[in-house]
Amino acid sequence: xxxxxxxxxxxxxxxxxxxxxxxxxxxxxxxxxxxxxxxxxxxxxxxxxxxxxxxxxxxxxxxxxxxxxxxxxxxxxxxxxxxxxxxxxxxxxxxxxxxxxxxxxxxxxxxxxxxxxxxxxxxxxxxxxxxxxxxxxxxxxxxxxxxxxxxxxxxxxxxxxxxxxxxxxxxxxxxxxxxxxxxxxxxxxxxxxxxxxxxxxxxxxxxxxxxxxxxxxxxxxxxxxxxxxxxxxxxxxxxxxxxxxxxxxxxxxxxxxxxxxxxxxxxxxxxxxxxxxxxxxxxxxxxxxxxxxxxxxxxxxxxxxxxxxxxxxxxxxxxxxxxxxxxxxxxxxxxxxxxxxxxxxxxxxxxxxxxxxxxxxxxxxxxxxxxxxxxxxxxxxxxxxxxxxxxxxxxxxxxxxxxxxxxxxxxxxxxxxxxxxxxxxxxxxxxxxxxxxxxxxxxxxxxxxxxxxxxxxxxxxxxxxxxxxxxxxxxxxxxxxxxxxxxxxxx
Amino acid sequence: xxxxxxxxxxxxxxxxxxxxxxxxxxxxxxxxxxxxxxxxxxxxxxxxxxxxxxxxxxxxxxxxxxxxxxxxxxxxxxxxxxxxxxxxxxxxxxxxxxxxxxxxxxxxxxxxxxxxxxxxxxxxxxxxxxxxxxxxxxxxxxxxxxxxxxxxxxxxxxxxxxxxxxxxxxxxxxxxxxxxxxxxxxxxxxxxxxxxxxxxxxxxxxxxxxxxxxxxxxxxxxxxxxxxxxxxxxxxxxxxxxxxxxxxxxxxxxxxxxxxxxxxxxxxxxxxxxxxxxxxxxxxxxxxxxxxxxxxxxxxxxxxxxxxxxxxxxxxxxxxxxxxxxxxxxxxxxxxxxxxxxxxxxxxxxxxxxxxxxxxxxxxxxxxxxxxxxxxxxxxxxxxxxxxxxxxxxxxxxxxxxxxxxxxxxxxxxxxxxxxxxxxxxxxxxxxxxxxxxxxxxxxxxxxxxxxxxxxxxxxxxxxxxxxxxxxxxxxxxxxxxxxxxxxxxx
Numbered sequence: 001x002x003x004x005x006x007x008x009x010x011x012x013x014x015x016x017x018x019x020x021x022x023x024x025x026x027x028x029x030x031x032x033x034x035x036x037x038x039x040x041x042x043x044x045x046x047x048x049x050x051x052x053x054x055x056x057x058x059x060x061x062x063x064x065x066x067x068x069x070x071x072x073x074x075x076x077x078x079x080x081x082x083x084x085x086x087x088x089x090x091x092x093x094x095x096x097x098x099x100x101x102x103x104x105x106x107x108x109x110x111x112x113x114x115x116x117x118x119x120x121x122x123x124x125x126x127x128x129x130x131x132x133x134x135x136x137x138x139x140x141x142x143x144x145x146x147x148x149x150x151x152x153x154x155x156x157x158x159x160x161x162x163x164x165x166x167x168x169x170x171x172x173x174x175x176x177x178x179x180x181x182x183x184x185x186x187x188x189x190x191x192x193x194x195x196x197x198x199x200x201x202x203x204x205x206x207x208x209x210x211x212x213x214x215x216x217x218x219x220x221x222x223x224x225x226x227x228x229x230x231x232x233x234x235x236x237x238x239x240x241x242x243x244x245x246x247x248x249x250x251x252x253x254x255x256x257x258x259x260x261x262x263x264x265x266x267x268x269x270x271x272x273x274x275x276x277x278x279x280x281x282x283x284x285x286x287x288x289x290x291x292x293x294x295x296x297x298x299x300x301x302x303x304x305x306x307x308x309x310x311x312x313x314x315x316x317x318x319x320x321x322x323x324x325x326x327x328x329x330x331x332x333x334x335x336x337x338x339x340x341x342x343x344x345x346x347x348x349x350x351x352x353x354x355x356x357x358x359x360x361x362x363x364x365x366x367x368x369x370x371x372x373x374x375x376x377x378x379x380x381x382x383x384x385x386x387x388x389x390x391x392x393x394x395x396x397x398x399x400x401x402x403x404x405x406x407x408x409x410x411x412x413x414x415x416x417x418x419x420x421x422x423x424x425x426x427x428x429x430x431x432x433x434x435x436x437x438x439x440x441x442x443x444x445x446x447x448x449x450x451x452x453x454x455x456x457x458x459x460x461x462x463x464x465x466x467x468x469x470x471x472x473x474x475x476x477x478x479x480x481x482x483x484x485x486x487x488x489x490x491x
Numbered sequence: 492x493x494x495x496x497x498x499x500x501x502x503x504x505x506x507x508x509x510x511x512x513x514x515x516x517x518x519x520x521x522x523x524x525x526x527x528x529x530x531x532x533x534x535x536x537x538x539x540x541x542x543x544x545x546x547x548x549x550x551x552x553x554x555x556x557x558x559x560x561x562x563x564x565x566x567x568x569x570x571x572x573x574x575x576x577x578x579x580x581x582x583x584x585x586x587x588x589x590x591x592x593x594x595x596x597x598x599x600x601x602x603x604x605x606x607x608x609x610x611x612x613x614x615x616x617x618x619x620x621x622x623x624x625x626x627x628x629x630x631x632x633x634x635x636x637x638x639x640x641x642x643x644x645x646x647x648x649x650x651x652x653x654x655x656x657x658x659x660x661x662x663x664x665x666x667x668x669x670x671x672x673x674x675x676x677x678x679x680x681x682x683x684x685x686x687x688x689x690x691x692x693x694x695x696x697x698x699x700x701x702x703x704x705x706x707x708x709x710x711x712x713x714x715x716x717x718x719x720x721x722x723x724x725x726x727x728x729x730x731x732x733x734x735x736x737x738x739x740x741x742x743x744x745x746x747x748x749x750x751x752x753x754x755x756x757x758x759x760x761x762x763x764x765x766x767x768x769x770x771x772x773x774x775x776x777x778x779x780x781x782x783x784x785x786x787x788x789x790x791x792x793x794x795x796x797x798x799x800x801x802x803x804x805x806x807x808x809x810x811x812x813x814x815x816x817x818x819x820x821x822x823x824x825x826x827x828x829x830x831x832x833x834x835x836x837x838x839x840x841x842x843x844x845x846x847x848x849x850x851x852x853x854x855x856x857x858x859x860x861x862x863x864x865x866x867x868x869x870x871x872x873x874x875x876x877x878x879x880x881x882x883x884x885x886x887x888x889x890x891x892x893x894x895x896x897x898x899x900x901x902x903x904x905x906x907x908x909x910x911x912x913x914x915x916x917x918x919x920x921x922x923x924x925x926x927x928x929x930x931x932x933x934x935x936x937x938x939x940x941x942x943x944x945x946x947x948x949x950x951x952x953x954x955x956x957x958x959x960x961x962x963x964x965x966x967x968x969x970x971x972x973x974x975x976x977x978x979x980x981x982x
Contacts, residue, residue, distance in 0.1 A: 027622075027625075029557070029558045029618065029621075029622060030558075030562060030565070030618065030621050030622075031558045031560045031561070031562060031609065031618070034558035034559070034560060035558070036555070036556070036557050036558065036622050037555060037556040038555055039553040039554065039555045039637065042553070042554050042555050042556055043553065043554070045556075046554060062530035062533070062534065063530065063533050063534070063537060064527070064528060064529055064530045064533050065527065065528035065533055065536075065660065066520070066527050067520045067521075067522045067525035067526070067527065067658060068525070068611075068642055068644065068658050069522045069525060069581075069658070070522070071521060071522060072588070072596075072597065072599075073596060074521070075588070075597060076595075076596035076597050082588075082596075082597055086587070086588040086589065086590075086597050087587055087588070087589075088586070088587065089586065089587060089588050090560075090583045090585075090586055090609070091583060091584065091585040091586065091587075091588065091599050092581045092582060092583055092584075092611070093582065093583075093584045093585065093599065094581075094582040094584065095579070095580065095581055095582065095646040096577070096578055096579065096580060096582075096646065097563070097566070097573075097577040097578070097580050097582065097610075098577065098578075099577075104567075105563075105564060105567035105573075106563065106566060106567050106573055106577050108563075108582050108584065108608055117599055118522065118581070119588075120559075120583070120611070127520065127521065127522070130520075130521050131518075131520060131521075131527050134518075140833075146530065150642075151559055151641075151642065153559065155586040155587065167558060167559050167560070169556065342631075
């Protein structure tokens with residue numbers, strides 16, 4: 001393969017890193033663990049944001065903005081929450097620099113020390129519930145359905161572009177409800193919204209489930225999740241929606257007068273997806289030639305490449321393609337015509353394959369004579385010749401077909417990589433030699449879950465929603481179990 | 492006046508604070524100087540973002556994202572830049588918390604000290620130019636036209652909601668060019684984009700100009716600006732666009748091979764507007780009854796309030812207004828029908844006045860009989876009765892008229908508050924007793940500029956573009972001057 005990309009079979013991890021860089025999606029910055037999202041990568045994120053934002057608003061949510069900083073003491077209010085996040089916090093201790101006494105550069109001004117340190121938000125439950133306290137007096141003030149688009153920081157020791165970075169971009173929904181039932185329904189509803197988005201826009205099939213206690217969000221009663229499978233057989237958590245019970249309301253003393261005129265603590269949910277999804281997008285669909293982007297999220301859906309030897313030929317082609325480009329734009333399809341004469345056509349073919357543009361249209365002098373164009377689809381790398389007058393319609397249908405095809409392909413791969421194991425050896429064998437999800441019995445204890453993780457680096461990805469109940473024995477301890485759960489090695 | 496809002500004549504500053512809070516735009520958070528932007532305030536920001544983003548893209552810019560953190564040493568690379576920002580930097584010194592030895596909460600883990608402190612970005616020139624270094628080798632890589640939507644932090648000692656907050660939201664454009672001329676043209680072009688946006692969407696008249704040396708951005712060769720006038724006679728800088736010369740390219744060693752195959756430093760611009768503009772929006776148009784929002788940015792453009800005594804009446808009204816509401820929505824006008832029967836109509840009238848909804852439509856049983864509705868405009872507080880069949884068209888025209896009217900009103904106020912002063916006493920007298928902009932002669936030195944600021948707290952807001960040249964004498968020193976500049980007291 002060309003383009004200086006390591007192949008997947010050679011080194012999957014290196015293939016991913018090469019692709020992120022060569023396709024101009026992101027790069028590492030001078031700040032450890034923080035990435036620069038380049039224009040092409042950010043354009044994908046913008047499409048994801050626009051789609052999700054619309055879905056959130058259609059389900060009654062509004063956006064708001066809460067502070068970047070959280071007073072240190074807030075984190076400690078919810079015991080499990082602080083346990084989960086304290087070890088990866090960026091801490092602000094001072095608010096001023098001054099000239100270095102030796103004249104070289106600046107130093108922290110020791111006189112500008114904060115009375116209480118501030119934490120750069122790793123997630124915003126604490127600062128938001130401190131705010132909600134002032135917004136909620138009675139059941140009439142509920143529900144509150146807020147979402148925030150923001151950056152957050154978790155000081156990860158081992159980082160990878162998109163998948164695990166110290167700073168990442170995300171949205172975090174935070175809702176407040178008068179009843180447990182309503183909050184639980186909200187958490188489940190948002191899981192459905194995420195599943196809808198990830199499957200129908202990102203073309204990534206997911207399994208909806210609930211996390212085991214060990215994998216829950218720090219401070220949640222239940223964490224619902226969608227789990228995806230990457231081409232190397234590792235799982236990736238693509239989104240989570242938490243039912244928080246009254247934990248944060250109690251931590252921040254948020255009470256309300258209910259319809260019976262009694263004081264009660266408010267019920268909460270939070271839910272989020274992040275730029276990590278771009279990592280999932282890459283690893284689900286792309287190949288050794290570069291990115292494969294689902295048409296619904298591709299910044300450029302169609303690229304038109306004229307083949308010409310001189311200005312005269314180019315002008316004839318321009319004239320010919322103009323109405324068809326206009327038709328595509330009217331259909332809301334994003335088209336780029338690349339007639340840059342400083343680059344060879346072969347270079348362009350490679351480049352747009354690398355960038356994952358779903359459909360390429362090539363028009364040369366002979367095509368003009370025959371009143372046709374050659375179209376190539378990125379997902380299957382197949383080509384066909386299409387008469388000019390049906391081109392726009394053909395491409396519109398083709399985009400829908402590509403969207404469907406890459407989803408079906410990913411689903412077939414995922415489905416063929418869900419296996420059952422009835423013994424410890426079988427579990428280990430499948431994980432070591434085949435990867436994917438393994439449905440196996442587990443005794444339901446935190447200890448066993450931790451022991452399994454320790455021994456074979458596999459985690460319980462989720463207990464699928466509407467899971468089939470069946471009697472069995474835990475693959476590690478042999479203790480009785482009522483259902484299989486999904487194990488995998490994961491990102 | 493109702494609504495617990497201090498009047499402007501009573502206390503302008505308190506009126507502003509009351510309004511921001513009562514209209515649900517924003518509030519102070521538990522973190523000193525950081526605000527919570529509430530859903531209604533954020534909805535205005537979203538409309539501003541969407542409009543500006545479109546304008547940036549139409550002028551060839553793409554969005555990207557750069558790290559929140561800046562290594563301390565980066566700030567020192569550009570001498571004036573560090574001078575300008577060092578005193579207000581939030582500094583990260585540690586990356587982990589641990590359980591407090593006394594068992595109460597968490598403390599900073601002294602073992603998790605960063606080798607080099609990180610600064611929360613006050614602006615991103617340094618980290619971006621460090622990144623551009625790797626993107627630019629030859630003139631073929633230029634121009635780079637990036638914009639970033641982000642949060643930034645400047646540790647201000649005295650903060651006010653929207654106008655001056657420790658954390659604020661903004662966009663910052665950062666462009667790189669092969670020639671000085673191209674960079675200067677870019678800086679001026681973006682000033683025009685800002686002026687267009689602020690005048691035509693926010694309905695705030697601005698004066699375009701260039702800053703005097705004292706008021707320049709730290710690190711710029713020239714700072715272009717748009718200046719607005721608030722109702723209390725104080726000026727507000729509404730946006731800036733900087734020609735940075737080769738300062739940052741030199742600081743970060745960003746060189747390129749030009750068309751003549753010679754190494755040269757890259758030319759730069761940066762430009763930004765922030766949530767501060769929401770403060771300008773409020774202070775330009777609003778009155779003692781609450782917000783007055785320009786239709787182009789109002790989250791709700793039209794509110795429909797049915798007056799009814801029972802469900803039967805409400806149903807008749809609903810049936811009647813349905814087609815008209817649909818017509819408005821088809822025209823892209825945002826409409827809210829408030830038929831909440833737990834609130835009195837009088838309360839609703841007050842509430843939507845407070846929230847600045849441009850047009851209110853009231854429909855009661857008698858209006859049904861007469862096949863008409865009462866519409867009230869927020870800007871002039873006038874009402875008229877309109878037949879139902881022409882209602883949608885009338886409202887569409889009315890929204891355009893309101894947009895125009897509030898701009899004209901603000902312009903008339905601004906124009907009547909630009910005065911000339913030919914002596915020191917005259918300058919002081921106008922500033923003390925009338926406010927507004929004062930066009931006066933200045934000898935062009937930094938010393939005089941600083942002396943004037945020290946004596947009377949007035950600054951040179953700008954030297955207007957295409958300023959008329961005329962001989963005169965500096966109002967402070969009597970030294971010769973070639974043109975008048977605009978002085979004002981400012982936010």
